[in-house]
Amino acid sequence: xxxxxxxxxxxxxxxxxxxxxxxxxxxxxxxxxxxxxxxxxxxxxxxxxxxxxxxxxxxxxxxxxxxxxxxxxxxxxxxxxxxxxxxxxxxxxxxxxxxxxxxxxxxxxxxxxxxxxxxxxxxxxxxxxxxxxxxxxxxxxxxxxxxxxxxxxxxxxxxxxxxxxxxxxxxxxxxxxxxxxxxxxxxxxxxxxxxxxxxxxxxxxxxxxxxxxxxxxxxxxxxxxxxxxxxxxxxxxxxxxxxxxxxxxxxxxxxxxxxxxxxxxxxxxxxxxxxxxxxxxxxxxxxxxxxxxxxxxxxxxxxxxxxxxxxxxxxxxxxxxxxxxxxxxxxxxxxxxxxxxxxxxxxxxxxxxxxxxxxxxxxxxxxxxxxxxxxxxxxxxxxxxxxxxxxxxxxxxxxxxxxxxxxxxxxxxxxxxxxxxxxxxxxxxxxxxxxxxxxxxxxxxxxxxxxxxxxxxxxxxxxxxxxxxxxxxxxxxxxxxxxxxxxxxxxxxxxxxxxxxxxxxxxxxxxxxxxxxxxxxxxxxxxxxxxxxxxxxxxxxxxxxxxxxxxxxxxxxxxxxxxx
Ligand code: BGC
Numbered sequence: 001x002x003x004x005x006x007x008x009x010x011x012x013x014x015x016x017x018x019x020x021x022x023x024x025x026x027x028x029x030x031x032x033x034x035x036x037x038x039x040x041x042x043x044x045x046x047x048x049x050x051x052x053x054x055x056x057x058x059x060x061x062x063x064x065x066x067x068x069x070x071x072x073x074x075x076x077x078x079x080x081x082x083x084x085x086x087x088x089x090x091x092x093x094x095x096x097x098x099x100x101x102x103x104x105x106x107x108x109x110x111x112x113x114x115x116x117x118x119x120x121x122x123x124x125x126x127x128x129x130x131x132x133x134x135x136x137x138x139x140x141x142x143x144x145x146x147x148x149x150x151x152x153x154x155x156x157x158x159x160x161x162x163x164x165x166x167x168x169x170x171x172x173x174x175x176x177x178x179x180x181x182x183x184x185x186x187x188x189x190x191x192x193x194x195x196x197x198x199x200x201x202x203x204x205x206x207x208x209x210x211x212x213x214x215x216x217x218x219x220x221x222x223x224x225x226x227x228x229x230x231x232x233x234x235x236x237x238x239x240x241x242x243x244x245x246x247x248x249x250x251x252x253x254x255x256x257x258x259x260x261x262x263x264x265x266x267x268x269x270x271x272x273x274x275x276x277x278x279x280x281x282x283x284x285x286x287x288x289x290x291x292x293x294x295x296x297x298x299x300x301x302x303x304x305x306x307x308x309x310x311x312x313x314x315x316x317x318x319x320x321x322x323x324x325x326x327x328x329x330x331x332x333x334x335x336x337x338x339x340x341x342x343x344x345x346x347x348x349x350x351x352x353x354x355x356x357x358x359x360x361x362x363x364x365x366x367x368x369x370x371x372x373x374x375x376x377x378x379x380x381x382x383x384x385x386x387x388x389x390x391x392x393x394x395x396x397x398x399x400x401x402x403x404x405x406x407x408x409x410x411x412x413x414x415x416x417x418x419x420x421x422x423x424x425x426x427x428x429x430x431x432x433x434x435x436x437x438x439x440x441x442x443x444x445x446x447x448x449x450x451x452x453x454x455x456x457x458x459x460x461x462x463x464x465x466x467x468x469x470x471x472x473x474x475x476x477x478x479x480x481x482x483x484x485x486x487x488x489x490x491x492x493x494x495x496x497x498x499x500x501x502x503x504x505x506x507x508x509x510x511x512x513x514x515x516x517x518x519x520x521x522x523x524x525x526x527x528x529x530x531x532x533x534x535x536x537x538x539x540x541x542x543x544x545x546x547x548x549x550x551x552x553x554x555x556x557x558x559x560x561x562x563x564x
Contacts, residue, residue: 018500021239021298021320021394022354023493024061025486026111028398030362031068031090032076032456033433039442039449042456043433045091049099050448051436052106054468058402059486062109064241064300066362068096072122074210075418076431078113078243079120083228100236109238111298116225116282117244118211125224126212130192134201141221142212143204144192145177145254176202179256183267184208185423204254206247206273208418216248222282229289239290239298245283245313245322246303249276268304275309283318300356307340307355311347321394324355328364332371332380332556334514334528341506341516348503354393355504359384360401366430369407376556378404382478383526383544383558389485390524390542390560391516392502400434402482403466408432414458432457435467445469481544488542488560497521497562509533513553526558538563 029048037046045068055063067077068090077087086093103110119126125141132138134146176189183206190209193199204213214221229240244267251272258271267274283299290297299319303310306326313322326340344355359367359381371380381404388395407429420426433455436445442452444464464470471477492498498518505517512529515536527533532552538561540547548554 019296019320020061020109022500023489023498024109024394025059025389025489026062026064026109026300026394026396027055027058027060028064028066028361028396029055030066030399030431033431033446034399035434035436036443036447036452036455037091037449039447039451039453041443041447041453042089043446044089045086045095045099047446047448049095049102052099052102052108056106056108057483059483059490060108060397062111062238063103064111064396065113067113067115071120072210074120074208076416078115079118079122079208079211080115081120081122081124083114083119084231097235104236109298111239111241111300112232112237113243114225114228114232114240115243116214116216117247118205118207118213121205121210121212123212134192134199139192139201140218141215143215143250143254144201145189145204146200147175147177147202149174149195149197149200178254178272180204180206180254180270180273181257182206182208182422184419184421185425204250206244206267208422210418213250214248216278216282217252222285225282226285226289229286233290233293233297237297238295239300242283242286242299242301242319244304245301245319246275246279246305246310247273248282249278251276275305280312280315280318283313287317287319307343307347308350311344311351311353314353315351320353321356322353323358323361323396324393325358327357328359328361332528334508334512334526337514337526337528338506338508338516341504345504345506348393354500354502355391356394356396357388357391358396358398359388360398360430361396362398362431363427364430366405366407367401368404369429373406377406378478379545379556382481383556385478385482386485386542386544386558386560387514387516387524387526389489390518390522392498392504392518397482398430402479403434403468403471404478405432405434405466408457408460410457416457428457432459432463435459435463437469438464438467440464476546485542492522492541509536521563523561523563524558525553525561527553527555530555535559536561536563 032043034043035047035051036043069080070082070085070087071077071079086096100110129138129142176187180188182188188206189202192201192203205211206213247267255272290299300321301313301319303313303322304325310322313319324344330336348354367384368377368381371377410428415426415428417427433446443455471479502519507515511531511533513533514526514528515523517523525536532554535551535553540559541562542560544558
């Protein structure tokens, strides 16, 4: 790894200063797995406060925190009962306020997760809707649809009353209002009051039965969420990550989906719930609200669509950012990266917003494992991280990515993900508590109090070999590489080698050498083939692993090049 001083470039016309988020790198914290302040085996706000200096020392610009609001935790907090409070499992509102001010004092912005597609079946408004009965205005806040009851089978465990477990046992004889599938597997409908002859309503849940979908065609839902946004923005929260942002509106009349075809992907493969045009009005309204605050608040969307459709959510009056999901689906394949990179660039040129890069999050198999696992996977994951941080646009790093943590094969009996329970896919392997110390005591330093209960997900043996403690002592570690890359990135922005107008021009050179030319001064190169390749001309500012040969780039290494 080499970090050399950056050559100054000639001054041209003075461009307006970019907004902070255009150059930002945000660190995603999954609070229950980050640090456990009270020793109960579940990460919390006290743990995060204690570990803020670690995040600040990485050199990132902010933190995105996944949900910590009150919730029965059917989907680890993505099933919210009160959008404007803190679940006692994670701490108190006073602790959140202290976290916010401490983070700000360290120069870190705080983004929260807002979950507007659905709430918990224990949310008071959903409970009121169930109690108020069919046809009531309370039920119009959600998607309740009447359907005949099949009296031959009363085995429907997927219901509002049984939803706390998030489970659903579909009764083949009981036919729901349409053929929509839940993203987590199984049908997307459960009975409001199972077995009742008078309440024959079903309710819609694109995820588990414990997560009823809001009816965004009812203006009261929009008003309710305005209040949620204001609550957090008034507190000084810097922005929001918007969960399942492209699915809030369902096609009028809730028609059958033409494309379920046995695919256990209730969202992307269902055009009746994905990317309905009306949803853009929500983000226009939210952008206006976000810009009533100084500094303007940031909106970043989980818009899991192909680049051209996703980019429409970042038009000038909608969100500022949407994750470049197309990238997380790619293997170690230069041609595929270049093709998707150019698609994202075409979308940027059309709609103006640079891609927002992310290779990992709490829902995705860790990149070490996706890129081949073991030593090979971890070398590639380092290279991918270096590449990511040099690309034009903002970037998000998921906790543990800086340690190149692999996906963990969580023992079946310890798995808690509702997606696993309903559909067979398990996301727990990317959510195992972080290893802070080499030594296994106190759950490898995850638990900070005097005693430590078993962590909510078991850590595998040898977890300490990836620990922060060990990597801090190793100059060649992924952790130190991440810090170096972030520091250099900051200098490049400062020296205007990186600018907000940069766009990626992607190509593949012989030997599967992936190149992304960021601008006339700078390019990223990743050797994705099996043989060493010719290094592009220029000065190597950074490499994922030390260069082994003058003028050549070894397989699975990545470099930042200041072009000659
Ligand atoms: C979140 C998942 C969650 C789902 C339902 C996703 O986008 O990232 O963790 O299960 O939304 O809220």
